Amino acid sequence: MELCSRTLTTLLHLTSPSSSSNSLLRSTTCNYATPSKSTNYFNLSSSQSHYHNHNHHVLHRFQQQQPYLFHHHQSSFSSFVVSASSSSSSVAASSTEELDRLPAELKVSETQEPNSRVRLQVEVPPVVCEDCYKRVIIEFTKQAKVPGFRPGKPVPESILLGYVGRENVQKATIESILRRTLPHAMTSVTGKALPDSVRIVTKFSDLEKIYSSQGSLRYDVLADIVPELKWFPDNAYKNLKIVVEIDSDIDAQKASEQEFKRRYKSIGALKVVADRGLQVGDVVVIDISATTIDQDESKIKNIPSAESKGFNFDTEDGDRILPGFLDSIIGIRPGETKSFPLVFPETWNQENLRGVHAQFTVECKELFYRDLPELDDSIADKLIPGCTTVQQVKDLLLQRCQEVEQSAREQATDNAILDQISKMVEVDIPQSLFEEQGRQLYGASLLEIQAKMNLNDQQLASLSSSKAVNEYLEHQKDNIRNLIKQNLAVGDIYRRENLQFSTEDLVKEVENSISEFKRQNQEYDEERVKDQVQEILEGAKVLEWLREHAEIQYVTR
């Protein structure tokens, strides 16, 4: 009997499952691979995929092949994620063709959880497992190069098992079961589930245990479904009453006059004043220092924010500084130092300085007056090239300012409308949506930062680490929530009101953005671009509609 057992063990170990088995695994799984989306944003999520468990080396093959399918989170909570976006296409394709192919029905029980989340408990009957096992074996037979057998020739199952490794086959089988049954299990939430939010929460090691002991499989799936909007009150968006506050800065008349003055002044030459003190209309270079006033000498502090050296002070713009400051320094001569007390008004920009009594010391360095040319048509060309009369210059400036005002007004209106809407809407925001939106925002701001100053790789890496992102998410929580609410509300209104946009616009916009991508040599996914453009157009349409149907009141601040 000894010989027999020895024969068999040596047989099993005769062919060590080495590199070829791994390549086999890879190639088997390749067949399931679906093309992953290419993103133009930083792929922040990819930084999360970690390979931390030796037992999962089969899965690693998957991960290397298709990073979107399985993310191993760094946390000990080693759930793995099957991204629904990549599988959704295959779900759609396979659900129709594979739905009837399962030899037995799955048992799926659904439980609602907070945050628009659904937990599906899926029970896979042994028959299905058996079927999947057979498929895996067939796949392995096709791919494996077992010594003594020509490629593709039938190999007895036991020999194949010995060659590939029982564990590997088991893992592949579980993998296959999940892949085949998940679309079936998800049928109840198809169309409702958010992309990228479907995740299998049962640990893989647990799955293995269940499978090896019972021959069947049970797993839990968490999916975020599209949240339902609730309007307070119902159809509240139809009669919006909106008060838009508009900054006085953007008033076209004023702005154009200011702009005209500025341009006019910049033509005039600065000349040194020698024989008199400071007058209104002069430009003065001064050093300012300020201290707080207090009975107790020891409490006197410097006010660093009020200090400046070589401050170029145009006395005509006196309204921007502290009231009384200009009056106090009038008559100052170059080289002279003046000291005077002032109180910061309650409306001062910096909050910590409001109402503070301060002692200012001003040293006048230089004093200039403006030698302005006559204001007539001859200088019009200097004010704005191409103009012949002063009136023309004024008109042109007014026109420009009006444009700016108009756009600012529209922007303010849109913001006010969106604000109002987000207040009326009650939504249970799913975590995945929240995270995605946050990531997008973070990516956008990161891009902005990078455009402003060149970050090196290390800085970039530290900024795009998951910790930084999470901090950002935590910090911007309300902001992001608001944004999501607005987005969802806009989408909802679009559907409810049956708004349409012309396909021509869509095509045009898509072409525009694609040419933009091409110019910057960026990769792009046409489908994705199309989606995004569609969203933007929808948003624009909804806002237009809302503007038409809302009472808008403009208030100037």
Next chain:
Amino acid sequence: MAEWLKRPTHNWRESRFMDGIKYAVFTEKSLRLLGKNQYTFNVESGFTKTEIKHWVELFFGVKVVAVNSHRLPGKGRRMGPILGHTMHYRRMIITLQPGYSIPLLDREKN
């Protein structure tokens, strides 16, 4: 194994045991031959057909009709200056009398 043990010997019944039979071979051909009631084993190089026939009949309790054998091509191995070779085996294809069989594969399912 010592070299002298590999050589055929006349008093093998006392000096050698059945552990000369190394393992059953599973290749396409050997599986095909199983259908003809022929079993393939790799055995120690110096073992004779008679010896193998004796041990197989003794151990498995079967009747051996014929034994065909050939020596496998040895593969050279070299570790730097040292020349060596892998184990040299002799492959025995044993034909059993119809009605007898040897249980080779453990067909347990995982």
